[in-house]
Amino acid sequence: MHAATIAGLLADPVRLRVVAALALGAGTLEEVAEATGLPVKDVVLAARRLARAGLVRRDRHELELLTDRFGAAARAAAEAAPPPEPLSADPAEDAVLSAFVRDGRLVSIPAQHSKRRVVLEHLVRVFDAGVRYPEREVNALLAVWHPDTAALRRYLVDEGLLSREAGLYWRSGGWVDV
Secondary structure, three states: OOHHHHHHHHOOHHHHHHHHHHHOOOOEHHHHHHHHOOOHHHHHHHHHHHHHHOOEEEEOOEEEEOOHHHHHHHHHHHHHOOOOOOOOOOHHHHHHHHHHEEOOEEOOOOOOHHHHHHHHHHHHHHOOOOOEEEHHHHHHHHHOOOOOHHHHHHHHHHOOOEEEEOOEEEEOOOOOOO
16 A cells, blocks of 8 residues: 555545544444544445555454554655755765754754764855845744754854854855855
């Protein structure tokens, strides 16, 4: 079974409620109806569709959610997914960035200086060279990456990647893409 098929099945609110009730321990059509507040007729229709798709085993009034199907579909989708695009052309930098950046967000600020420098040099690219930013705008740009904008701002200034004067910040270091 494909993950997309499961997602499609669970996109229906009635089927989603039936699956939730089964996951929480309901084992019969009546128990699902009672747990969800749905009419038994709706539960029967949803259970029939889920059973045809292979997510539920149905034996008259007894129902069993086949939870192993969810894990198998997730594993198959992960194996079929293309590898993520590298965050840097340099394999060493990419290894560091891959450890700390997930889905375009910084999961944590590296404690080790050399790793933190790699992350900061990647992060400073959101600032255009020659543009002066008020602190409020710097915070907005950094908040996209990580909630601790004050620490990121301080690290960027300490590393010479941003400069600060009279409440304005500007990019003063790091590589510039041309």
